[in-house]
Amino acid sequence: MFELLxxxxxxxxxxxxxxxxxxxxxxxxQAYQGFQPCPLCIFQxxxxxxxxxxxLLSTLVPDQPLALRRVAAVLVAxxxxxxxxxxxxxxxxxxxxxxxxxxxGASLDYxxxxxPLTDVLRxxxxxxxxxxxxxxxxxxxxxxxxxxxxxxxLGLAGFTASWRRTPA
Numbered sequence: 001m002f003e004l005l006x007x008x009x010x011x012x013x014x015x016x017x018x019x020x021x022x023x024x025x026x027x028x029x030q031a032y033q034g035f036q037p038c039p040l041c042i043f044q045x046x047x048x049x050x051x052x053x054x055x056l057l058s059t060l061v062p063d064q065p066l067a068l069r070r071v072a073a074v075l076v077a078x079x080x081x082x083x084x085x086x087x088x089x090x091x092x093x094x095x096x097x098x099x100x101x102x103x104x105g106a107s108l109d110y111x112x113x114x115x116p117l118t119d120v121l122r123x124x125x126x127x128x129x130x131x132x133x134x135x136x137x138x139x140x141x142x143x144x145x146x147x148x149x150x151x152x153x154l155g156l157a158g159f160t161a162s163w164r165r166t167p168a
């Protein structure tokens with residue numbers, strides 16, 4: 001069992017499958033449980049998908065040269081950090097007092113149609129009132145907290161597995 005955890009490809013593939021499973025659950029929760037994602041939730045889904053793709057690429061990278069594995073490791077770290085950053089921002093907005101919550105803005109679809117992408121990113125990351133609402137919890141933690149935990153854990157696992165000098 002522990003030998004399998006030392007195998008770079010096995011670790012990265014398992015982490016990749018976890019990312020895609022988390023996104024699949026979010027889509028299930030939207031389609032069958034009626035949870036409507038706010039813009040920050042959508043960005044977290046995109047981040048988890050990007051992390052899964054980076055982990056899949058890390059799985060496919062050959063053991064040599066080491067530099068190529070390390071580039072894959074950095075891609076995993078960047079995807080995980082961006083996803084964690086959006087989750088942290090979402091948690092911050094969820095914990096604002098009611099009077100300090102930003103007002104609800106336009107829908108993400110509308111903003112993408114009307115504004116340049118840089119303006120959309122700025123507006124979404126600022127957050128809005130719909131990002132404040134907590135619809136789902138597990139063990140007392142809201143979905144962005146779980147995204148933060150999973151992104152950090154899977155990103156760290158994929159990064160360390162790919163960064164090691166000697167592949168297992």
